[in-house]
Amino acid sequence: MYQQHFGLQTLPFALTPNTGFFFGLAPHVEALQVLQVALQSGEGFIKVTGEVGTGKTLICRKLLNELPDSFVCAYLPNPYLNPMELRLAVAEELGIATADVHDQLQLTGLIQQQLLNLAADGKQIVLVLDEAQALPDESLEALRLFTNLETEQRKLVQVVLFGQPELDQRLAQDNLRQLRQRITFSYQLRPLTLNEVAAYVRHRLAVSGYQGQPLFHPAEAKLLFKGSRGIPRLINVLAHKALMLSFGEGLSCVNHKHVRAAIKDTEDASQISQTWLWGLLLMALTLAGGAMLWRGLL
Structure with missing residues (x-):
């Protein structure tokens, strides 16, 4: 699997409840x-x-x-x-x-x-x-x-x-x-918050022996949070799939594309709307238009 690629001693996101991974959330x-x-x-x-x-x-x-x-x-x-x-x-x-x-x-x-x-x-x-x-x-x-x-x-x-x-x-x-x-x-029991999800992922990776740079940056942790609704079992499923995709591309960390693909592939995950992309595009076009108008006035 991806253990050797990321320097892991065990799989960090297995679904079997293991008290060795217990984290004091x-x-x-x-x-x-x-x-x-x-x-x-x-x-x-x-x-x-x-x-x-x-x-x-x-x-x-x-x-x-x-x-x-x-x-x-x-x-x-x-x-x-x-x-x-x-x-x-x-x-x-x-x-x-x-x-x-x-x-x-x-x-x-x-x-x-x-x-x-x-x-x-x-x-x-x-x-x-x-x-x-x-x-x-x-x-x-x-x-x-x-x-x-x-x-x-x-x-x-x-x-x-x-x-x-x-x-x-x-x-x-x-x-x-x-x-x-x-x-x-x-x-x-309540679901985990965004900060708890990020800490949970880091903890499980550390218990599994990971010692490198972060595999899930804040943006990817936020996607995990949204897709999993803060439910630990879904976090495990999504993080595991994202790591597999990253490994398949020979990369050293997980990116947006991997987490989104994991969410799309997981039946109970909350599917992430793509409308935010249009919002960013509209903002970029607005800023670009404003800059062009400003230069014209000058």
Whole structure:
């Protein structure tokens, strides 16, 4: 690919969430801070929502990597599960043997006993669900019932929900109001600003080992921002394609043409209008005409 051409050790704009590329941008740091404070409180549901590609899974993995040893985590990356499947997945994450389990009542009892055992050992249990907007209503209700399990001092389990904005729409339903009332902390991820996009691109290139002159100048970073709408996943797609085009021409940096071609080739990117070119041309003609008139007057 273009790694050797640009002096890179790894691909800087891969789509797989990699905590090694985590960058302390304001929305991501704030989300992590909310999660950490919420988990220390020890109660209720915690919710993080954001548009597709804004970094929810990366934050989720960062959180899991940084949980103190006092936490036991059950992580469900694909929660499109009915209540029985959900309970089985939680049980397996908590190390419970489920081969001889015959019904939900028995399974719930085993989970409760394991939670009590872990709490007796001084552990805090957190259930983390990615793509939570995919949970069926009955499974969301099953989650709420999990948080009913408690000792006299505290809840036995906390639940962290990562989801797209559709999750908020789901929770707005009247039949889910009991769960909605138990959400004690929430955070909504926003897209990156222009300055954050430029810093994000520089950071990922630096982590990948790049040490030369800027590959994306301010004008190209602005195009990336417009085409991606500040969404990190789209930034990665566009920057990767632009670097491929630059490499294909044997150039040492990315130019306008490369970013525009990347945007045009990417289905979900915001297509850049060409009308600004006509505005520049009209301005140039006006200035030229004014200069000619001034010289005529002289």
